[in-house]
Amino acid sequence: MSLPQCVRDLLGDAVLRRVLAAVDAEGADTRVVGGAVRNALLGVPVKDIDCATTAHPRDVMRLARAAGLKAVPTGIEHGTVTVVADGRPFEITTLRRDVETDGRHAEVAFGTDFGEDAQRRDFTINALYLDKSGRIHDFTGGLADIEARRVRFIGDATTRIREDFLRILRFFRFSAEYGAAVLDADGFAACIRERAGLFRLSRERVRAELLRILVARRAAAVVTALSDAGLLSMMTGGVAELGRFARVCGQSEDATLRLLALSVSVAEDADRLRERLRLSNDEHERLSKAAALIAHLHGRPEALDTRTLRRLVVLHGVAAVADALAIVDGEPRPRVEEAARALLASFAKGEEAVPRFPLTGKHVAAAGVPPGPRMGQVLERAKALWLAADCPADKPQLAALLRLAVGEVSGEGGGCADGAPVEILR
Structure with a gap:
């Protein structure tokens, strides 16, 4: 397999080469391993770079610091030291083998055998080692599995x-x-x-x-x-x-x-x-x-039009309505009208402001309703009428809605079946 450009770019990373040189200053062998090699071979962006080394964790700490790099013992009991260079973290882990496992954690022993280290890893595509010369070391058949895009456990x-x-x-x-x-x-x-x-x-x-x-x-x-x-x-x-x-x-x-x-x-x-x-x-x-x-x-027989969409957005918020429609849109019901889709997109982009109920307790008090439970009842009914009327902002219409709400709560008003007189809703 010829090295793709991403692998060449990985080896050309000056900061990585500085880290490798620091850890190998006294003759250790440190190689890039795991996800960085896998992603580079697949042409997928490399995010984090992990390395495996024959150096003991204490030596990794010492050598990194001697080279002016920051070394953090993030998992030193399991052989891992995080070396920070130019603000970038590199996990350096000493080669190891499992002594005992319990289904979640392992007791390990440090070693110097890359092949033995490979056998304790999970999948073949994660057990590839890239050395400083550009050679890929494959102990488990990972290169073939990369070619086949096959995820396979190592061994049993x-x-x-x-x-x-x-x-x-x-x-x-x-x-x-x-x-x-x-x-x-x-x-x-x-x-x-x-x-x-x-x-x-x-x-x-x-x-x-x-x-x-x-x-x-x-x-x-x-x-x-x-x-x-x-x-x-x-x-x-x-x-x-x-x-x-x-x-x-x-x-x-x-x-x-x-x-x-x-x-x-x-x-x-x-x-x-x-x-x-x-x-x-x-x-x-x-x-x-x-x-x-x-x-x-779900299963709503009526089409979802702009009036209904606007009411839902006022009551539940743009995000919740967008989430719900993303789930049910495309099912037989409800059918969403294109104008309603466009309105929701306009709300989501901030191109159109979500209507806000304009009446407050001050307006209700000015209509002659004293403070107390009835004031809240009037506001609640007025908001229902406002939503049914498609959230008008016209002051005369708002005043008419408020008068109707006061009358209904006081038992003095009549209306059509949905609670609002026809002349106001039209």
Whole structure:
């Protein structure tokens, strides 16, 4: 395999070369490993650069500082030192082998054998080492799997999973991000067999991995596989709306919106996800607001016109209405009129201001209503009339609405079936 430009660019990184030179100053062998090599070979942007070294962690600290670099013992008990150069962090981890694992954490012993280090990693595509000369060292068949876009466990899949049950979710995430059309059969079967291990993971870690799966390149296909295997319901505790999810995947890369499409139809779903996935307060509030609207709109026989859209935006906010419509739009009902779509887009872009109910307690008092419960009742009825009249700003019309509200609350007024006289609404 010829080195793509991204790999050449990686090796040409002056800051990286400075770090490698510092750690190798006394004869150690330090190589770029894992995601940086994988992404460079796939032509995917490289974000973080991790390295593996034969140097002991204490020596990495000493050598980095001697070269004027900052060294932080971020995980030194497991061999990891973060070296900071020009404000950029590089994780440098001493070669190691697992002595004992418990399904989530490992006790390790340091070594100098890159092949042995490779065998303890998760997937073949993550066990490629790039040295300073540009040579890629492949101990597990990762280069062939890069070519085939195949995500495959190193060695026995069950053994790899039992070392760290988070690898179940990582298998699906990497398959969604980098894999081709078909999941590796051995890995998929092992994930299903070891599925009980998911309950040993923190809910925060499950949430983080699931959200990354939801926004990956092949999210729709991989989430369907998760659902078919019964693994998705173990994480979310509910039934997946795969059709909605696939449709929203074609519209937005927003992870929370995709979670909404996949798992939320009513407010109780949002509450359940908050517990199962330890959602933040903001995430839960967003799902809850949209859920109320989804339940209200689903199956609505009337078309959603501009009047209804404006009323929904006033009552629920632009964001919640946009979320709910992203979920139900495209289903047989409700049908959304093009003018309503355009109005929502105008609100979202700030091109048109969202109407604000203009009447206050001062106006009600000026209409002769004394302070007390009746004032609130008048305001509530006036707002309902204002919404029904399509949020007018005309002062004479507002005055008429207020008079009608006062009369109705006082038991003195009549009106049409929806509570407002025809001459005001037209």
